[in-house]
Amino acid sequence: MSTRDTDWEGVRLHVVTGKGGAGKTTAASALALALASGGKRVLLIEVEGRQGIAQVFDRPPLPYEERKIAVAPDSATQPGGDVYALVADPESALLEYLEMFYNLRHAGQALTRVGVMDFATTIAPGLRDVLLTGKAAEAVRRKKAGKLFYDAVVMDAPPTGRIGRFLNVTSEVSGLARVGPIRNHADTVQKVIHSPQTAVHFVTTLEEMPVQEVLDGIAELRGLPGGGIQIGGIMINMVRPTELPAQELRDVAAGGVDEHELALGLKAAGLDGSVRLAGDLAAELTEHAVAAVGQQEQRNRLAEPGQPCYELPFITDGIDLGGLYRLSVALRDQGAA
Amino acid sequence: MSNVTPPPLDLDRLIDDRRTRVIVCCGSGGVGKTTTAAAIGLRAAERGRHVVVLTVDPARRLAQSMGLSRLDNTPRVVPIPKRPRGDTDGAPDATPGGSLHAMMLDMKRTFDEIVEAHADPDRAAQILANPFYQSLSSGFSGTQEYMAMEKLGQLRRADEWDLIVVDTPPSRSALDFLDAPQRLGRFLDGRLIRLLVVPAKVGGRAYLKVLNAGFGMVTGVLTKVLGAQVLKDVQTFVSALDTMFGGFRERADYTYRLLRAPGTAFLVIAAPEPDALREASYFVERLAQEGMPLAGLVLNRVHRSPAARLSAARAVAAAETLQSADGQEPGPHALTIAALRLHAERMQLAAAERRVAEHFTTAHPHVPVAEVPAQPDDVHDLAGLGAVGDSFYTG
Numbered sequence: 001m002s003t004r005d006t007d008w009e010g011v012r013l014h015v016v017t018g019k020g021g022a023g024k025t026t027a028a029s030a031l032a033l034a035l036a037s038g039g040k041r042v043l044l045i046e047v048e049g050r051q052g053i054a055q056v057f058d059r060p061p062l063p064y065e066e067r068k069i070a071v072a073p074d075s076a077t078q079p080g081g082d083v084y085a086l087v088a089d090p091e092s093a094l095l096e097y098l099e100m101f102y103n104l105r106h107a108g109q110a111l112t113r114v115g116v117m118d119f120a121t122t123i124a125p126g127l128r129d130v131l132l133t134g135k136a137a138e139a140v141r142r143k144k145a146g147k148l149f150y151d152a153v154v155m156d157a158p159p160t161g162r163i164g165r166f167l168n169v170t171s172e173v174s175g176l177a178r179v180g181p182i183r184n185h186a187d188t189v190q191k192v193i194h195s196p197q198t199a200v201h202f203v204t205t206l207e208e209m210p211v212q213e214v215l216d217g218i219a220e221l222r223g224l225p226g227g228g229i230q231i232g233g234i235m236i237n238m239v240r241p242t243e244l245p246a247q248e249l250r251d252v253a254a255g256g257v258d259e260h261e262l263a264l265g266l267k268a269a270g271l272d273g274s275v276r277l278a279g280d281l282a283a284e285l286t287e288h289a290v291a292a293v294g295q296q297e298q299r300n301r302l303a304e305p306g307q308p309c310y311e312l313p314f315i316t317d318g319i320d321l322g323g324l325y326r327l328s329v330a331l332r333d334q335g336a337a
Numbered sequence: 338m339s340n341v342t343p344p345p346l347d348l349d350r351l352i353d354d355r356r357t358r359v360i361v362c363c364g365s366g367g368v369g370k371t372t373t374a375a376a377i378g379l380r381a382a383e384r385g386r387h388v389v390v391l392t393v394d395p396a397r398r399l400a401q402s403m404g405l406s407r408l409d410n411t412p413r414v415v416p417i418p419k420r421p422r423g424d425t426d427g428a429p430d431a432t433p434g435g436s437l438h439a440m441m442l443d444m445k446r447t448f449d450e451i452v453e454a455h456a457d458p459d460r461a462a463q464i465l466a467n468p469f470y471q472s473l474s475s476g477f478s479g480t481q482e483y484m485a486m487e488k489l490g491q492l493r494r495a496d497e498w499d500l501i502v503v504d505t506p507p508s509r510s511a512l513d514f515l516d517a518p519q520r521l522g523r524f525l526d527g528r529l530i531r532l533l534v535v536p537a538k539v540g541g542r543a544y545l546k547v548l549n550a551g552f553g554m555v556t557g558v559l560t561k562v563l564g565a566q567v568l569k570d571v572q573t574f575v576s577a578l579d580t581m582f583g584g585f586r587e588r589a590d591y592t593y594r595l596l597r598a599p600g601t602a603f604l605v606i607a608a609p610e611p612d613a614l615r616e617a618s619y620f621v622e623r624l625a626q627e628g629m630p631l632a633g634l635v636l637n638r639v640h641r642s643p644a645a646r647l648s649a650a651r652a653v654a655a656a657e658t659l660q661s662a663d664g665q666e667p668g669p670h671a672l673t674i675a676a677l678r679l680h681a682e683r684m685q686l687a688a689a690e691r692r693v694a695e696h697f698t699t700a701h702p703h704v705p706v707a708e709v710p711a712q713p714d715d716v717h718d719l720a721g722l723g724a725v726g727d728s729f730y731t732g
Contacts, residue, residue: 019366019367020365020366020367020507020508021365021366021367021368021613022367055612094562097562098558098561098562102558102561104558107554107558108558111554111555111558114529114555115527115528115529116529116555116558116559119524119527119529119530119559120558120559120562120563122524123469123563123567123571124563124567125472125477125478127562127563159366182561182562205367207715208396208397208398208715208717209396209397209715210367212396212397240682241682243674243675243676243678243679244672244675257672257676258672261672261673262672262673262676264673265659265669265670265672265673265674265676266655266673266677268659268662268670268673269655269656269658269659269670269673269677270655270658271647271651271655277644277647280642280643280644281644281647281676281677281680282676283643284642284643284644284676284679284680284683285675285676285679287713288679288683288713290713290714291713291714294713294714294715316685316686316689317689317692318610318611318689318693
């Protein structure tokens with residue numbers, strides 16, 4: 001088997017965060033597909049109960065159950081792989097937990113009906129988070145016949161604004177039970193999240209606000225007590241191609257386009273009304289250049305933390321399974337998986 | 338002619354109508370709600386209204402440009418930039434007399450103020466110091482939405498402005514804005530939380546007996562998973578808050594009546610992308626169910642081309658002709674080739690955007706739509722907001 005160098009050798013839990021609207025779920029799904037290729041088994045976990053994964057993979061709503069939702073394509077040199085999905089909701093996770101540690105299956109179901117599970121996870125958001133991260137940690141460590149069951153776990157995590165608190169499990173549950181299974185559970189989760197097995201990736205578009213959130217999020221995670229949490233890559237989503245070299249874009253953005261040159265070119269291509277058309281296309285090109293220069297500024301800001309950046313192309317017709325495969329290939333080509 | 342052309346949404350008319358007192362901008366995250374709300378506020382002020390814009394989470398530079406450096410719950414005056422008459426098509430004839438204020442929501446402060454307003458000082462201090470209250474007021478899902486609504490109610494009661502523009506909190510789903518406050522209210526007022534406070538009440542016990550689960554088991558399980566301290570904090574909080582529950586419900590009811598009242602207009606903001614428009618669809622349906630007045634859909638960041646008469650296919654063909662004349666190396670036509678390829682992409686993008694917008698209009702043919710063109714750069718100053726506002730001009 002050929003081994004490829006990827007940027008995240010040894011990472012088994014990939015946490016994907018980003019500002020709402022930046023395409024977190026799409027990027028997480030593409031990453032899961034990319035990690036699965038080469039005959040791997042990958043679990044993709046959704047924790048916000050939005051059924052975003054089902055939408056991205058064009059499936060009916062998914063239950064609280066690990067099920068296979070996609071196959072990574074095989075190639076001439078590489079066999080395909082499997083992506084499983086799990087929609088983890090805190091209520092079910094709590095029920096499962098009560099069953100496992102207290103043998104409270106029937107009582108738990110009764111309590112669910114009266115709304116006690118919902119109530120418990122509502123009054124203690126920390127409990128909610130530790131149950132969800134706990135599901136991911138469990139999947140990372142799960143073994144079958146002495147071998148690790150999943151090669152990697154990808155978590156479509158809460159948005160950047162909440163990611164620090166979500167992952168900082170120990171302090172989250174510090175106000176909760178101080179002994180017993182929840183405590184042990186939290187300690188295990190904490191160990192996994194703070195280990196080199198875990199990396200947090202950020203998804204952004206090239207706009208000011210999502211980029212700022214990435215920078216703030218990275219600073220926050222780096223500043224967490226206990227050595228911080230490993231920062232992964234930055235996935236720049238919805239990148240549109242530019243048609244001119246960088247220097248020329250800057251010139252155009254600053255000084256506009258030589259309409260005369262453009263008119264001559266259009267005429268040479270046999271287009272009618274080349275003078276007026278040149279004016280309109282010049283306006284379009286200038287606007288494009290201004291946008292591209294602004295985007296370059298955001299790229300420069302994203303380079304500051306010193307993490308690898310991966311670019312995901314904009315898919316014009318909305319993301320379908322084909323688009324998702326294209327994104328996963330882009331991630332592999334750039335060494336993200 | 339396709340039959341999926343929506344009725345136009347005339348934002349200037351909405352703004353100019355003095356009966357419009359509240360405009361609520363909602364939509365899923367990342368679609369430009371804050372920018373749109375700010376642009377509407379500025380535009381309305383330019384057209385003579387006394388406006389306050391309530392923002393929740395503005396981009397840093399945009400906030401700074403409006404003079405908002407802190408989340409401090411205080412409406413600040415935003416100087417309206419002077420613009421020469423008729424400098425662009427859409428520029429309003431600076432109607433004198435308008436004013437613009439903007440403020441950023443501080444949800445914890447807003448919550449604290451409600452507590453202070455409804456409880457005597459000792460009890461208020463007790464509540465504010467309660468660990469459960471602190472997590473409720475700063476980190477609970479739904480609190481931000483609840484407090485945004487509360488603030489809207491306060492601004493309306495203050496009656497210092499004749500138009501309030503509200504930007505709703507950044508959530509993934511547009512519906513959170515309507516659901517979250519009620520969810521939080523239900524929770525605070527709910528049976529379980531009452532049971533924790535008055536476990537001895539016969540009604541409570543009987544209620545749980547019916548469900549074959551004893552009260553002891555409920556607290557037992559909750560203590561196991563949450564720890565005794567958390568439950569104790571909740572209990573103290575709820576008993577301290579007990580006298581305020583009526584107040585909470587009243588305030589929430591007032592705000593919801595306000596949202597249904599004539600004078601309120603909802604704008605659903607969406608980007609021309611499938612996810613954002615799907616959320617917009619849900620929201621439109623929901624507003625209709627709730628009897629809340631929808632003014633229309635603002636389709637934000639729409640790509641158009643000034644050279645739409647040149648199709649993508651012809652642009653690509655022309656670029657190829659020039660490319661074969663130039664050869665492999667960048668030749669004399671490099672600039673034209675780039676312009677043509679770019680144009681083709683722009684046309685394809687515009688067509689894709691139109692298709693998703695048509696999906697929406699097919700499902701909601703009567704919802705008026707206004708398009709706001711994509712700005713080449715992030716909008717981060719008043720001039721940029723002014724340019725967005727100019728695109729509201731439909732005449």
